[in-house]
Amino acid sequence: MPPTIGVVGGGQLARMLLPSAARLGLPLVFLARPGDAVGAVWPAVLSGEPDADGLRRLAARVDVVTVEHELVDLDTMQTLQDAGTPVRPSAATLAIATDKVRQREVLAAAGVPVAPWTLAGDLDAIGAFGDVHGWPLVLKRPRGGYDGRGVWVVDDLDAARTVLDEVDGDPLLVEPKVTLTGELAVLVARRPGGETVVYDPVETVQVDAMCREVLQPPRVPAAVAARARELAALVADAIGSVGMLSVELFVSGEQVLLNELAARPHNAGHLTIEGTVTSQFENHLRAVADLPLGSPASRGPAVMVNVVGGPVDPQQRLAETLAAEPAVAVHLYGKDHRPGRKLGHVTATGDDLETVRGRALRAADRLTAPAEEASS
Amino acid sequence: MPPTIGVVGGGQLARMLLPSAARLGLPLVFLARPGDAVGAVWPAVLSGEPDADGLRRLAARVDVVTVEHELVDLDTMQTLQDAGTPVRPSAATLAIATDKVRQREVLAAAGVPVAPWTLAGDLDAIGAFGDVHGWPLVLKRPRGGYDGRGVWVVDDLDAARTVLDEVDGDPLLVEPKVTLTGELAVLVARRPGGETVVYDPVETVQVDAMCREVLQPPRVPAAVAARARELAALVADAIGSVGMLSVELFVSGEQVLLNELAARPHNAGHLTIEGTVTSQFENHLRAVADLPLGSPASRGPAVMVNVVGGPVDPQQRLAETLAAEPAVAVHLYGKDHRPGRKLGHVTATGDDLETVRGRALRAADRLTAPAEEASS
CATH class of the missing domain: 3.40.50.20 (Rossmann fold)
Structure with missing residues (x-):
């Protein structure tokens, strides 16, 4: 049993x-x-x-x-x-996945490309790093940040000083700001014995540092997608993940760089419920229960859009949204409504990515807009 | 709310x-x-x-x-x-859907083709019907039968006498045995105000009078499928259904005839979970809550196969089945194992119906076969 x-x-x-x-x-x-x-x-x-x-x-x-x-x-x-x-995942895997400094140390050693970085607790160290790698810089708390919290982009030393004051001089991870052409996430499911399935990469679109959209397939060259898959498999092995792992990657031209990790089911994988043969949630449970993993194969174009709390509760907008967008899967989380909080998501599937994307964006807008705007 | x-x-x-x-x-x-x-x-x-x-x-x-x-x-x-x-559905709709005689009366009046029938409580009436319409005949209890229970095929008067003895002379629905070229089911979701969505017909395959497989799309001419959709919409309106309605139909060449109804989600619609944009379960809830209905559009070939209790508990065969068939969705119902009982189902999706069908049949077999057979 x-x-x-x-x-x-x-x-x-x-x-x-x-x-x-x-x-x-x-x-x-x-x-x-x-x-x-x-x-x-x-x-x-x-x-x-x-x-x-x-x-x-x-x-x-x-x-x-x-x-x-x-x-x-x-x-x-x-x-x-x-x-x-x-x-599952192990305490050791969680320790790496929750610490951006440990991640960079472990993964660079395993051959995963990471941007130049340093850990700096004072202005001189930040300034020296900026002189070598160029401004602007990105400063990150090594632990605990999400949805843009604990991350700052600074143009100069004055801005860096303000951030250091805010964190009471705690050491920060410092990286040059990469000029992005896109962002990818690759989901990997891995069993205790090492059996692994790697999902096709998805494209993530952030707005105000929070994930807004996820697109399958990603709008990147095939070579970039293939490189992302390779890196994700390398990461899963290097940190010995068990269960789902989300590997978030920066794309800059042909280059693919580590951004961050989550050793659990992840927002980037919500579209796997409708968009792949086996969802990230099922494969997480299979891996944790040490059962054989399911096929991660794509079922075609799919777009997920997050439903973030605005002026009205999405639950009150449900009937109108279902009427306007009958071909979208609506997922509400049953959480109390609060502006800025992730309260749900919608996923659309179909044959043409841009058509599907339009449908999902319209549905998400309708769930969060005041009635007068949504009906226009 | x-x-x-x-x-x-x-x-x-x-x-x-x-x-x-x-x-x-x-x-x-x-x-x-x-x-x-x-x-x-x-x-x-x-x-x-x-x-x-x-x-x-x-x-x-x-x-x-x-x-x-x-x-x-x-x-x-x-x-x-x-x-x-x-x-929802109303008591009146349930009264029709659960009574094969009422169904035939109401639907024939609404223009739905039904086979010739009579209600007979004695051997003379059965014999007279057989003389006019030809043997063999099908005898059915008007209420309460399912999965072949309460249904008998009789070749002659002697066989009919045995059935009458078994039912203590209760009146039985009598019909000629139709020579089938196939069976279809059409799912219809209907709201209280009459808004209706009709799913594409699916083909049902019975073994020993119990549903074994459901196939999307059905292997019937397009004209037959179109006729089936029309009839199902007519039935839903005629009985004022609210929620899901499954209209089961006999196909005999180009002819489509009413078989029976179920005014609820139905085994014929389990493949809608993976196979259509909106599942029968979601549309049942939407209709019952009087919310706008979701798109019933097909997402491509899909085959469902029931998992019926055999010598072993399917839960004990789960790991081996998942290993052998990584691209199949396994649904176990958490019911105590008993031979002959529906304990779960599997659904496969993909581009080619016969490939998908083979995958689903193999997975269902593996879940129920003793280990030595399954591994051969």
């Missing part, structure tokens, strides 16, 4: 694991906070924080532990692992 | 409503028996029978009531409806 899987977290990624878990008969228990989105749609939810106490209570009830977010007590994850509970 | 939907029943059809309900933010409450498949995967389950007491308790908690099976107390459904709870 299949293992019971403990999932740390109860947000939208947790919810999207549910259909595959039900279909494959994989019992899931979530460690979530009261009010988290998963509680309304799944019976087995353990209330608690992802701290030592919560993780120990979860581990006592399940056969294997995985995560839907990285804000988890890694020391306890390591302790559980040492005590015999499989932790 | 969307209505809370009460669903009578907790089997696989109930379970397959869940992903769409979660995605669209539609709260569901099930009336189910302890141990029913839905309880392990959904928090809001009311324990009870589909009798007057159970239905009243359900109605008290929800805004609208629907069904996943027809074994429901129709008098109480009518009483609830009269008292102001929307019942």
